[in-house]
Amino acid sequence: MHRRHRSRGRSELVDYIVPFLIILCVGVIFVLLFNLWKTVFKSEPTQGAYMHIVGGTVEMKTWGTEDFFELASDALIVQGDELKTSAGAQVIVEFFDGTVMRLDGGSDVVFEEMSDDPKAPAMSLLLVDGKAWFNKVYKNSESTNIVVRGSDIVVASSGSNIFEVVNEFDESVRVLHGDSLSVDVISNDDSGKVVDTETIGVGQEIVFNDDVLARYWQHQSPSVLSALSDEFKDSSWYLWNTDEDKNPTEFVKVDSDTGTFIKVEPKKLEPPIEEEALDGESSEDSEGESVDGAEKDSETKDGDSATEKEDPKKAESAPLKKPTIASVEGLTKTNSDGFYVVTGRLATLTGTVSGAEKVIVNGFTLTKFKPGDTTWSYFANADFSLMVKGENTYEIVAVSADGTKSEPLIVKVFHDPAAAVEPATNSEGLAD
Secondary structure, three states: OHHHHHHHHHHHHHHHHHHHHHHHHHHHHHHHHHHHHHHHHOOOHHHOEEEEEEEOOEEEEOOOOOOOEEEOOOEEEOOOOEEEEOOOOEEEEEEOOOOEEEEOOOOEEEEEEEEOOOOOOEEEEEEEEEEEEEEOOOOOOOOOEEEEEOOOEEEEEOOOEEEEEEEOOOEEEEEEEEOOEEEEEEOOOOOOOEEEEEEEOOOEEEEEOHHHHHHHHOOOOOOOOEEOOHHHHOOHHHHHHHHHHHOOOOOEEEOOOOOOEEEOOOOOOOOOOOOOOOOOOOOEOOOOOEOOOOOOOOOOHHHHHHHHOOOHHHHHHOOOOOOEEEEEOOEOOOOOOOOEEEOOOEEEEEEEOOOOOEEEEOOEEOOOOOOOOOEEEEEEEHHHOOOOOEEEEEEEEEEOOOOOEOOOEEEEEEEOOOOOOOOOEOOOOOEO
């Protein structure tokens, strides 16, 4: 009797628990099936980007595949995809947060990461080749962290700005509007270590050519910041992008639920981007050309270059010589330590050269210097970190048509903004 009583109690316990176990298992299976259905049939559109082809064609390689296929119309892009644009193509990509990226012809970009985490939205892209222009302004996407990797640099934008990244023969970064951004220079020993970091502000650019990168890798920290070049501002790429920033193209995007395309009405940048002096104060040379307080090369002042310049043909055939320095911001003499002492925000270096195809100052090739010119000028602006408080060193090298480099000229400038007395100058702006 006692044994049967215990058996009946155990049976009642099993009968009581089994229904709950069945309900629990059914619930778990339902949740798993629901998540599987959502994964298979529901996309995550906010983690994607929408591509619009303005001109040319685009080839696309989806994540996990090896072959490219050509796209003839707008398409949805997800993490892991890669795009290649044809020569002369114009392509617009709008990301989940409203950030706009435009690609030039012959560009190759990999969409490595797209995260729409509300607390830290982020994107990471690999620019294998070509040009990419980013606008984080007109849809207020400044909270998104964007990282663009090139061959030897990593660009990071964490604010509201418009910027360009180029990875072609040289790598370059330019900031057109808004906040500054940082650029890490990566070591060339495959370790992935950062050897130096530069901060680029509005109206500035850095061109990372082989010579500049070599100096970074030797931990020399070259002075490479310069103003946006005139050649860049005259390019069709610049003109197309600035026009788009003012009047964005309307295009269609994929509706993730229906698979159809829907109309997009992008907001316009207010106020429009204006081409203005980079520091708000532009200085004029004697020929009326604005210096914009930035790093430029030009003819010598007061029209002297017209009479002093040799015949170009004779100059080109002249032997290559080490450049000479004539004055630094009108000063012709150094102090006892060999420094030209400058008190203002701008230091103008002028000198002479012979047999030069081009002149390079701290890795920057003077854009207005023409083959055969016998004078050169360089503008070092403290507002753009081309001259820092205290000691500054400028290395000037002349390069002949066959690539031969002259012995470098080293010019030392001491920036002393607190100096109470400035040197007297004569009517031509030179020190007495």
